[in-house]
Amino acid sequence: MLKRITEKIINNLGRKDYKIDSRIKSIDLIAIVFSRFFQMIRGFFLKLRINTSKGLIFVGKNVTVKHAHKIKTGKSLILGNNVFIDAISIGGIEFGDNNTLQNSVIIECTGNINHLGEKLVFGNNVGISHNCFIHVRGTVKIGSNVIMGPSVSIISENHNFSDLNTFINKQGVTRRGVTIGDGVWIGTKSIILDGVNIGKNSIVAAGSVVTKDIPENSIFGGVPAKLIRKR
Numbered sequence: 001m002l003k004r005i006t007e008k009i010i011n012n013l014g015r016k017d018y019k020i021d022s023r024i025k026s027i028d029l030i031a032i033v034f035s036r037f038f039q040m041i042r043g044f045f046l047k048l049r050i051n052t053s054k055g056l057i058f059v060g061k062n063v064t065v066k067h068a069h070k071i072k073t074g075k076s077l078i079l080g081n082n083v084f085i086d087a088i089s090i091g092g093i094e095f096g097d098n099n100t101l102q103n104s105v106i107i108e109c110t111g112n113i114n115h116l117g118e119k120l121v122f123g124n125n126v127g128i129s130h131n132c133f134i135h136v137r138g139t140v141k142i143g144s145n146v147i148m149g150p151s152v153s154i155i156s157e158n159h160n161f162s163d164l165n166t167f168i169n170k171q172g173v174t175r176r177g178v179t180i181g182d183g184v185w186i187g188t189k190s191i192i193l194d195g196v197n198i199g200k201n202s203i204v205a206a207g208s209v210v211t212k213d214i215p216e217n218s219i220f221g222g223v224p225a226k227l228i229r230k231r
Helices: 002-012 026-047
Strands: 056-059 064-066 071-073 076-079 084-086 092-094 099-101 106-108 119-122 133-135 140-142 153-155 178-180 218-221 226-230
Touching: 002 026, 026 056, 026 076, 153 178
Parallel strands: 056 076, 064 084, 071 092, 076 099, 084 106, 092 119, 106 133, 119 140, 133 153, 140 178
Antiparallel strands: 218 226
């Protein structure tokens, strides 16, 4: 009975056709639900601070959310332990339905207040694993049904460096932004650099550095990332 009720709640929050593993014992499920209850209480107080929320927010321990008024959320948002979000930027952060940020994810929208970052947009059913870093200077768009392994970094700005007579930190920056299409899987410890567009249903192999666009339905890997094969 508890499994069916829990599955129904998860489905209503945006995760269609979700099924709990039949091997999970009721006592373990009760512990999980109990933990989610306290996360939901913490999420309620965060919900009071954010711009717009269409559903529930679950917040783990030691979570920091700065400038929450710049955030919009969909039907459900899960923030793991030690998540850090600084949303100050021109367009803020828009989460879709059923987004999850696992433990120790960092989202930093602006580094210096003399040059605000642009915006970050998530689609639906996005899973960001532990220790990922999303650097929002140019616009970052992450499609629906995207998954990222642990320790992925997305960087949406480059320093200019062409003038040898001027220090690099005085030459300004370029911001082309990053776009990740629907259904993309980014492997652990990969780095996505500014100006990259990753096409729908593509895969980035673990440990890759992506410096150029990736077409749809492709598998890329390496440093720098190159085509391994088409899907």
